[in-house]
Amino acid sequence: MKSWGGKDEHGSSEGGRFSGCLDLFYLFTMADKWTLLKLAFILLLLTVQTKGCNDGFNKQNNECVDDDECADNGLCGDNAKCFNTIGSYYCQCAEGFKSSRNEKFKADSPEKCKDIDECLTASICGPNASCKNTISSYICFCNEGFVSSTRMETFHPGNNASCNDINECEEGSVCGPNSSCVNTHGSSYCKCNVGFGLRSGELNYTGKVEQCEDVCKIDETICRNGTCSVEDGGHFCACHAGFTNYGRRRSPCVELDCDVFKVVDILGEKHNIVQDHVKQLKEGCVDLSESEDPKELDGEHLLKVLQSIIDKLLSSEVLRDNRKVSTFLALVEEALRLSGPFVATPGTKMSSSHTELELVVYNGSIIPQGRKKLSTKHAQLEVDMEVAAGDPSHHPGFTTVSLLTYSNLEKSADDFFTGMKPHENQSFKINSKVVTVTVSNRDTNLLKEPVKIKMYHLEQSNGFLHTCVFWDSSEDGGTWSSRGCSTEESNSEYTTCSCDHLSSFAVLMALYEIEAQFELQLVTWVGLSLSLICLFICILTFSMIRSIQSPRTTIHLHLCISLFIANAIFLAGISKTENRVGCAVVAGLLHFFYLSAFCWMCLEGVQLFRMVVLVFNTHFKTFYMMAGGYGVPAVVVAISASVNSKGYGTNRYCWLNLSSIWSFFGPACVIILVNILFFLITAWKLAQKLTSLNPDLNNLQKIKAFIVTAVAQLCVLGTMWIFGCFQFETNSITISYLFTIFGSLQGFMLFVMHCLFSKQVRDEYANILCGLSAPRKRKYSEFSFSHSSKANASKSTQDTGESHI
Structure with missing residues (x-):
């Protein structure tokens, strides 16, 4: 068939095809309808004959047949499988592998199939087994000490296998002899x-x-003080004479002194019931110390026997001297140690007419831990159980702690204080029930951790010093001593003692022979009340009478305010020691305001120095005065409280104790010394200037009065605190009277010095009393010169009312 280009189909070129297209276009435009229909049919026939198959299909016998891409075995790569579809295909990872992104992918995709680590799945192999990963799979094997139920070395969970424990003890002689x-x-x-x-x-x-x-x-010490033997039940200790392990055959032996029960004759008690009771205790003790296999005793029965002995002795009042008290307390302590191990765990509480007892028992070779609290009506005990048990190498297989309170032993033991060192005119009185503390540990002379004993007072009185003491039988036949004991807390109701040894304990109340205690209290109340009234008048005078106001009267005003507040707090709260926090607050406020009074006195000395020695600029700015008068004391109190917060409040007064007292007396002494130095320099300079200026006698007298008043003010307050230094720790009748007089009347003395001795103030008082309300024509000056000396004064004198010399 030829084209419109003039050549056949196989011989046409691109130019020919283009020429044919032009010819065809020409035919479409020039041909008739019939010709066009024929031409369209021919074109359709040519198109059908030349059309191919879609992607994924092959043409066979003029038909499109699906192309099996998976026929190529290596199409999808390693560890992947190919799956054919109609017109296409896809790749998927084989079992045990997974792709990094998509489950299905093409051969030209960057996806790779990687092995799945099945062992990352928890417990995939079951309990007591481990997993090992393999390419595309995994295997399981039992851990050491276990064997598979299928007896196979490796298995798969699908085999229904499990790992069972191997009983190594059935596999022969695993352990050695014995x-x-x-x-x-x-x-x-x-x-x-x-x-x-x-x-x-x-x-x-x-x-x-x-x-x-x-x-x-x-271990040759396993049966210390005894003979060790081994039998079928294990080893046992046969204690030597005088030692016992309280029937605990595997425990070491401890010393047991039965001679302490031979005390009836020493005490002079002839009643048969006491003789019989002591005999029972002695027989039980001898049985423990002499028998290799002592019979088990009834601990609670022995405690009742002990209580009967105590009741009889205390009711008959045979304990009339310190040696009998020592013997009696030794008997009680040894009887508690004897009875305690035979009381059933965890212990017992018992009471009688003259005793109250709590006893705690812990059985076992393991030493107990932690702190234990015991209590009776009049006392509480807190003890470390390791301290109660003692040295582990000497541990007898049990631990006991006992707290025994006597009802009236303080009456018999109230006169033996030779072991104390009282101050002058000081005496002691027992102000608690006597208590005995014992533990199974016999080495209690110096404990690693102190015991704490809280004892309630018999007389709840404020203002008395309480001391923790123990009964020392080694000194003078027996006496109360404070050695090794300290007072941890004390108020009107109770005292908590901390002691590094064990014995019998009590709380002593320190008494002072002040016969005129009522008179002192009366002087204090009357004097402080009078001072408060006088200080209040001073405050009104210096703040409301404008004609006398000046920097110096400002200092007087704040001095009176500080003393007024301090005296009011002193009067209301100095003895309120019941609340420790409130007492500390009172002590802190007294510290601040009394120290503030000293600071204002120091400012007065500085002001006088500036007026006389530094002829210019006699004014203090109000800010600087407030910073010196109130800021400095605040800083001192803040530092003192942060360093030693427990230094505020004593057992007798809400004041500073010895550990913090110098945070007050130190600054006060410095201020006194500085003021003395200022006054000496001022007097010397003043004498020189008065000689050179030759002022009149009137001005000289005023300046002298100024200095004398300031010095007198310093002496009044300074003397008061010299006696106060001794008042709060020791009591002497002379010092007590001096401190009371100077302390209570200091406000009255300031009123006399600054108001009654001042002519200007007296004149103003006279005007007020006479009802004269007309204002004065000019201010008073602190002191001024005569007409002959006014030429030398600065102009500022007329503005301030102060003189510049």
Whole structure:
């Protein structure tokens, strides 16, 4: 067939085809309709004959047949499978592999199939088994000490296999002689039989590395003060004479002194009931100390016997001297140690007409831990259980703690204070019930951790010093002593003692022979009340009478305010020691306001120095005065409280104790010394200037009065605190009267010095009393010169009312 280009189909070129297209276009435009229909049919026939198959199909026998791309085995790459579809295909990772992104992908995709680590799945192999990953799969195997139920070394969870414990103790001689095998989950260990042990001190071992030996040979101190033997039940200790392990055959032996029960004749008590009771205690003690296998005693019965002895002795008042008291307390302590181990765990509480007892028992070779609290009606005990148990190498297999309170022993033991060192005119009185504290540990002379004993007062009185004491039988036949004991807390109701040893304890109240105590209290109340009234008048005078106001009267005003507040707090709260926090607040306020009074006195000395020596600028700015008068005391009190907060409040007064007292007396002494120095320099300079200026006698007298008043003010307050330094710690009748007089009347003295001795103030008082309301024509000056000397004064004198010399 030829084209319209003029060549046949096989010989036509591109130019020919283009020429044919032009011819065809020409035919479409020039031919008739019939010709066009024929031409369209011919073109359709040619198109059908030359059309091919879509992608994914092959033409076979003029038909399009699906092409199986998966026939190429390596099409999808390693670890992947090919899946054919109609007209296409897809790749998917084989079992045990996964692609990084899509589950299905093409051969030309960057996807790669990587092995799945099935062992990352928790417990995939089940309990007591481990997993090992393989290419496209995994295997399971039992841990050491376990075996598979299928007896196969490896398995798969699909095999329904499990790992069971291997009982190594059934596999033959695992442990050495004198030991036995103990199977555990997945393992086993060896432990020595009773009566045998390891030299390493370990409780068990594995394999046959160590050998179990006789414990009596390994540790020769296991039965200290006794003979060690091994029997079927283990080792046991046969105690030597005078020692016992309280029937606990495997416990070491401790000394037991039965002579302490031979006290009836010493006490002079002839009643048969006491004789019989002491005989029971002695027989029980002898049985423990002499028998190799003592019978078990009834601990509560022994305690009742002890209480009967105490009741009889205290009711008959036979304890009339300190030696009998020492013997009596030693008997009680030894009887408590004897009875305690035979009381059933956890202990008991018992009381009688003259005693109250709590006893705690802990059985076992393991030493108990922590602190234990015991209590009776009149006392409480807090003790560390490790301290009560004592040295582990001497531990008798039990731990006991007892707290015994006597009802009226303080009457018999109230006169023996030779072990105390009283101050002058000081005496003591027992102000608590006497208590006895015992523990199973016999080495209690110096405890690692102190015991705390809280004892309630018999007389709840404020203002008395309380001291913690114990009964020392080694000194002068027996006396109360404070050695090794300290007062941890004390108020009107109780005192808490901390002691580094054990014995019988009490609280002493310090008394002072001040016969005129009522008179002193009366002087204090009357004097302070008068001072408060006078200080209030001073405050009104210096703040409301304008004609006398100046920097110096401003200082007087704040001095009176500080003393007014301090005296009011002193009067209301100095003895309120019941509340420790409130007492500390009162002490802090007194510290601040009394120290503030000293600071204002110091400012007066500085002001006088500036007026006389520094002829210019006699004014103090108000800010500087306030900073010196109130800011400095605030800083001192803040530092003192932060360094030693417990220094505020004593057992007798709400004031500074000895550890903080110099935070007040130190600054006060410095201020007194500085003012004395200022006054000496001022007087010297003033004498020179008066000589050179030759002022009249009137001005000289005024300046002298100024200095004398300031010095007198310093002496009044300074003297008061000199006596106050001694008042709060010791009591002397002379010092008490001096402190009371100077302390209570200081406000009255300031009123006399600054108001009644001042002519200007007296004139103003006279005007007020006479009802003269007309204002004065000019201010008073502190002191001024005569007409002959006014030429030398600065102009500022007329503006301020102060003189510049």
